[in-house]
Amino acid sequence: MNIDTNNTNNECSICLNIIDGHKIDCIRCNNKNCLECFNKMDKKIKYIDKNVVLEYKCPQCQLEVSIDIFDTNNIIKYDLNKFIKDYIIELNNGLIQSNISNNILNSRLMELQFIFRNFYNIIKMVYIFDKVLLLGITTIIFIAYKN
Ligand SMILES: [Zn+2]
Ligand SMILES: [Zn+2]
Numbered sequence: 001m002n003i004d005t006n007n008t009n010n011e012c013s014i015c016l017n018i019i020d021g022h023k024i025d026c027i028r029c030n031n032k033n034c035l036e037c038f039n040k041m042d043k044k045i046k047y048i049d050k051n052v053v054l055e056y057k058c059p060q061c062q063l064e065v066s067i068d069i070f071d072t073n074n075i076i077k078y079d080l081n082k083f084i085k086d087y088i089i090e091l092n093n094g095l096i097q098s099n100i101s102n103n104i105l106n107s108r109l110m111e112l113q114f115i116f117r118n119f120y121n122i123i124k125m126v127y128i129f130d131k132v133l134l135l136g137i138t139t140i141i142f143i144a145y146k147n
Contacts (some may be wrong), residue, residue: 022077030058035079
């Protein structure tokens with residue numbers, strides 16, 4: 001009758017090792033994973049309401065779990081140091097990449113801006129001229145009527 005629930009409770013569902021230390025458990029299906037397996041799982045960084053969260057799917061029930069990565073408790077619990085470091089390196093590499101393509105885009109944007117600015121100036125000139133003309137006409141009419 002003495003069932004050792006402790007052992008089965010701490011078994012990682014992926015590597016089947018007994019988890020010692022931090023345990024990643026699912027709030028819905030009670031699935032448990034060790035940190036090592038958690039580190040191998042696919043994760044996504046998302047920006048939700050100006051918060052940066054890490055999303056991963058429970059390997060058993062596919063529940064999407066969001067973790068606040070700026071919460072020190074979470075950094076310790078999920079051992080996020082390595083993940084954040086890798087992510088920043090990846091982001092940095094990606095940033096360099098996007099900067100290169102941005103430069104091409106920027107010159108095109110500058111070109112468009114130049115056209116647009118000139119176009120705006122023309123419109124402004126037309127508008128001012130129109131106003132001046134209208135003011136001139138009303139003044140003439142006003143003077144003509146007055147006399
Ligand atoms: Zn494991
Ligand atoms: Zn689950």
